[in-house]
Amino acid sequence: MKLYSTNNHNLSVDFPTAVFNSMPADKGLYMPVHIPQLDQEFIDTIDQFTLPQIAFKVASALLQGAIPADDLKRIIDDAINFDAPVVKLAEDDYVLELFHGPSLAFKDFGARFMSRIMGYFLKDNEQMLDVLVATSGDTGGAVALGFLGVPNTRVTILYPKGKVSDIQELQLCTNGQNIHAIEVEGTFDDCQALVKQAFADDELNAKLRLTSANSINISRLIPQTFYYFNAYAQLKKQGKREVVFVVPSGNFGNIAAGLLAYKMGLPVKQFVAATNVNDTVPRFLETGVYETRPSVQTYANAMDVGAPSNWVRIMDLFQNDKAALQQILKSYRFTDQETLEGMQVLYSDFNYIACPHTAIAWKALQEYRKDAADKDFAGVFLSTAHACKFPDIFPEEMKAKIEIPEQVKNLAKKQKQSTVMDTAFESFKEYLNSY
Numbered sequence: 001m002k003l004y005s006t007n008n009h010n011l012s013v014d015f016p017t018a019v020f021n022s023m024p025a026d027k028g029l030y031m032p033v034h035i036p037q038l039d040q041e042f043i044d045t046i047d048q049f050t051l052p053q054i055a056f057k058v059a060s061a062l063l064q065g066a067i068p069a070d071d072l073k074r075i076i077d078d079a080i081n082f083d084a085p086v087v088k089l090a091e092d093d094y095v096l097e098l099f100h101g102p103s104l105a106f107k108d109f110g111a112r113f114m115s116r117i118m119g120y121f122l123k124d125n126e127q128m129l130d131v132l133v134a135t136s137g138d139t140g141g142a143v144a145l146g147f148l149g150v151p152n153t154r155v156t157i158l159y160p161k162g163k164v165s166d167i168q169e170l171q172l173c174t175n176g177q178n179i180h181a182i183e184v185e186g187t188f189d190d191c192q193a194l195v196k197q198a199f200a201d202d203e204l205n206a207k208l209r210l211t212s213a214n215s216i217n218i219s220r221l222i223p224q225t226f227y228y229f230n231a232y233a234q235l236k237k238q239g240k241r242e243v244v245f246v247v248p249s250g251n252f253g254n255i256a257a258g259l260l261a262y263k264m265g266l267p268v269k270q271f272v273a274a275t276n277v278n279d280t281v282p283r284f285l286e287t288g289v290y291e292t293r294p295s296v297q298t299y300a301n302a303m304d305v306g307a308p309s310n311w312v313r314i315m316d317l318f319q320n321d322k323a324a325l326q327q328i329l330k331s332y333r334f335t336d337q338e339t340l341e342g343m344q345v346l347y348s349d350f351n352y353i354a355c356p357h358t359a360i361a362w363k364a365l366q367e368y369r370k371d372a373a374d375k376d377f378a379g380v381f382l383s384t385a386h387a388c389k390f391p392d393i394f395p396e397e398m399k400a401k402i403e404i405p406e407q408v409k410n411l412a413k414k415q416k417q418s419t420v421m422d423t424a425f426e427s428f429k430e431y432l433n434s435y
């Protein structure tokens with residue numbers, strides 16, 4: 001497998017290089033040179049395969065032998081050991097539940113696959129790998145659990161102080177061992193900027209072997225394609241062929257993976273990106289002006305991203321042809337008030353308790369249905385996190401009905417450990433230098 005940079009299409013690196021570098025020196029993002037087409041026979045019979053089998057087929061096509069088949073199969077079976085069910089909510093509305101992994105968010109797909117890929121390529125006698133990750137809520141917890149105890153790795157998680165939920169914070173700060181948490185007195189964008197600055201710092205790079213566990217890393221994106229294929233398979237079993245995917249979007253990694261799956265031959269009628277008021281992409285699709293803004297805190301905190309990292313990948317997948325992209329991608333934005341309304345209606349009309357991100361996706365599906373000329377499709381909205389991660393947002397009656405998984409009950413017994421830091425790069429550099 002060869003990868004180029006979105007800033008330099010002549011660059012060509014192999015898969016392990018892209019995984020460990022995370023980001024090319026020119027500050028673009030890695031993309032596969034060859035986007036494989038899955039054969040029609042596979043797509044036609046996809047409903048006969050299990051999630052791990054689909055994942056293996058998709059990963060083999062993308063990785064093109066970068067990992068021998070038996071090893072890749074073992075990695076996938078170990079990483080993707082939980083389900084991603086498509087649950088029917090109404091006649092043509094389905095929810096794709098992606099929160100059945102250990103950290104209760106869709107990030108488990110990417111983080112678990114990535115940690116195993118890195119573990120596979122790392123040699124025992126090599127320099128320690130320093131994994132840096134910025135999180136607005138869910139990524140950090142998944143990465144922490146994915147890398148916990150992985151030999152020769154040390155994870156540093158940066159999160160915006162006071163802007164993640166209590167459970168998310170416990171998931172970040174109670175792991176110990178090789179996992180360190182920093183609460184940054186700023187926004188997620190400040191955290192993301194600090195991490196990116198560290199990758200560009202020659203002194204740090206001379207001393208530490210740095211890599212990123214954010215979705216800028218291609219090994220985070222690849223496993224996120226698996227569940228789009230698997231959702232299509234589940235719908236096909238029910239006789240549905242015309243599928244619209246609605247994706248709660250912040251850093252746009254999730255929907256970038258969906259669009260990559262589409263480019264590999266997954267039949268999709270439409271993608272819809274659903275955002276909160278951090279609406280850089282909906283504004284761009286409306287006005288043609290790509291203007292990032294500092295992120296604003298909302299109930300859907302994992303989507304509080306003002307400068308979505310993966311947008312360049314999406315533009316690149318469509319050769320920067322905005323008109324072509326607008327055909328397949330629509331976008332809607334929602335306020336906190338609208339998010340709450342969505343959560344209420346999902347509960348009162350369907351007895352479904354959804355996290356704020358999921359509720360935003362459901363709202364976007366309803367809007368898209370109103371706007372669509374052809375309304376004959378199965379609408380699948382992605383549920384990216386378990387509702388129990390955001391208890392404070394729910395009205396008491398709904399809150400009381402949220403099932404609390406065992407791993408969350410255990411978190412409360414653990415001790416929080418973190419370092420508070422300002423947004424100056426020098427502070428972060430000093431911290432890393434003290435390792």
Ligand SMILES: N[C@@H](CCOP(=O)(O)O)C(=O)O
Pocket residue numbers: 107134135136137138139140213214215216250251252253254302303305
């Ligand atoms: N939504 C994220 C923000 C980080 O984005 P990622 O695409 O790098 O995972 C979070 O929950 O932290």
